[in-house]
Amino acid sequence: MAKYEILARQIKEQIERGIWLENEKLPSLRKQARQTGYSLMTVLHAYQMLESQGLISSHERSGFIVAAAARPASENKVQTAEAVSINDFVYEVLQASRDPHMFSLGFAYPDPALYPRHHLNKSIAAAAQQISLTSAMDNLPPGNPELRQIIAKRYAARGMNISPDEIVITAGALEALSLSLQSCTRPGDWVVIESPVFYGAMQALERLGLKAITVTVSPQNGLDIDALERAFQNHPVKACWLMSSFQNPVGYSLNDDKKQQIARLLKTYGVTLIEDDVYAELYTGQTPPMPIKHFVEDGNSLLCSSFSKSLVAGYRIGWVAAGRQSLDIQKQQLMSTLATSAPVQLSLVDYLSTKNYESHLKQLRKKLITRKKAMLACLEVLLQDVATIHAQEGGYFLWIECQPHVNAMDIYREALRLHITIAPGKLFSLHDEFNHCFRLNASFELNEARRTLLKKLTGYIINITRSGD
Structure with a gap:
């Protein structure tokens, strides 16, 4: 099957599913080409094929429009733990994150300042x-x-x-x-x-x-x-x-x-x-x-x-x-x-x-990448060889894996004393296998005051790690 036939079939299915409505303008040839990765000529041939089938029509200066009654009138409506107990601890951690004076590294959402x-x-x-x-x-x-x-x-x-x-x-x-x-x-x-x-x-x-x-x-x-x-x-x-x-x-x-x-x-x-x-x-x-x-x-x-x-x-x-x-x-x-x-x-x-919205998303992604790299670089220097920092592409979380004898709940309590929140491994497990781990939110900008707080917290991690060696 030719590329233009594949694209035409995809758009036809979109029309049938109601993604594109009667008399609604389809994406321009250039926009469709950008979205799908096909050439302009492939998109044009696909549109012409759909037009020959009566599904769309071309209008001068308006591009291609979904034809009336292109969508079928018939059937389009789309009609091991035996017990889990985590809610009390979740409530405790989330309550701590409500304090506006906290450096909320345990926060699940991106820095609110990044929203439009x-x-x-x-x-x-x-x-x-x-x-x-x-x-x-x-x-x-x-x-x-x-x-x-x-x-x-x-x-x-x-x-x-x-x-x-x-x-x-x-x-x-x-x-x-x-x-x-x-x-x-x-x-x-x-x-x-x-x-x-x-x-x-x-x-x-x-x-x-x-x-x-x-x-x-x-x-x-x-x-x-x-x-x-x-x-x-x-x-x-x-x-x-x-x-x-x-x-x-x-x-x-x-x-x-x-x-x-x-x-x-x-x-x-x-x-x-x-x-x-x-x-x-x-x-x-x-x-x-x-x-x-x-x-x-x-x-x-x-x-x-x-x-x-x-x-x-x-x-x-x-x-x-x-x-x-x-x-x-x-x-x-x-x-x-x-x-x-x-x-x-x-x-x-x-x-x-x-x-x-697309412009906002592009800026958001750039800022998250920059801030995550900055926090990763800071933590790699501060923690050195006492913990493993797992940083993946995308998103804004860092997963910190301490040495097995370290209890992340101790780090969590010390962090609260310093007015920092973290998300300890206990929050993400039914059992105890991640008690030495915690999650950090890397979407916040690192100013000097926040770097100082991180230095204090990582100093505590280094001390309890080496005292247990």
Whole structure:
């Protein structure tokens, strides 16, 4: 099949899934070429082929427009631990991070100063002016249709055809992940999670009464795929909660080959994938990573994300690309939070439609790279040979591995005394194998005062390390 035929087929599927609507302008030839990597001539031939099929039409000075009734009117709606207990400790750590005088290296979000606050405030004002008495009803599950359309188009630009009908807007990614778990499990079911793992996964399992099987994630190699298969072989696993790009806390990203291996295992054993993709926009280089969902053939996967890490934390807007689980998740949401904030959804529609989100993302990625390199260089000098600092490309976390006899909880308590927060390894595990590790947020700019605080904390680490030798 020729390249232009492949591209034409992709765009046709996007139109059928409702990513591009009737009478809507397609990306220009140049923009489509940039997004897909094809030549201008290949894109032109693809558009001409779609035009000959009656799916799009060309208009002078307007480019190519989706033809009326191009989308079929029929079926487009998309209809091992026995007990987990982590919530009390999570609460303790998060409460410490609320203190505005803390150097919040245990914070899970990027430095708030990196968010485009001025533009976001304008969008909130614009949303307030247009909100109506019916806005709450208009934004009930699955959420604001314009926002879901925008998210679908962003996936399409990455090469993933996800219909707006599959997308459910949620109160942050954690609600998306929890609702996804509820949709495919019952209390007492087995769920595979990573180790170390984002603590929200353990909180969700605790709340839902689910049993956990942990599979190791190493900073050097990522998820142990052989161990994942053994877990599938030895237990009746219902779901698998994974983070394939910039994993929290170790920062590792799986390559496409490993993602395809995981997709094959999920299909073989009939396990539902719940994928946490909140850091996907924070990549280095020119190409965004593809999630495991991209390689899952039977559609038995739920892809969860949010704007909390890339745009603004306080809005608490996430989503799940739920596929055939979409309707069930909407019903679950109606019984819990009812709906996601209508004004916040409207303000995001305004920002994403009128402001340059891509420009913000480019600047954000550059600053994160620069700040992470600066903190890594500082810590390498300060810690010397007493700890291993794992720094991956993308994201903004550093994973610090101390010597085995060092207890990171001691470091955590000393850090609090110095008005610093860190995220100790205990926060990311059901067991004790990471008690000598901790996670640092490297998104903050290092001024002289912060360097002094780091010097004091690392001096303490050096002392307790050498005193135990």
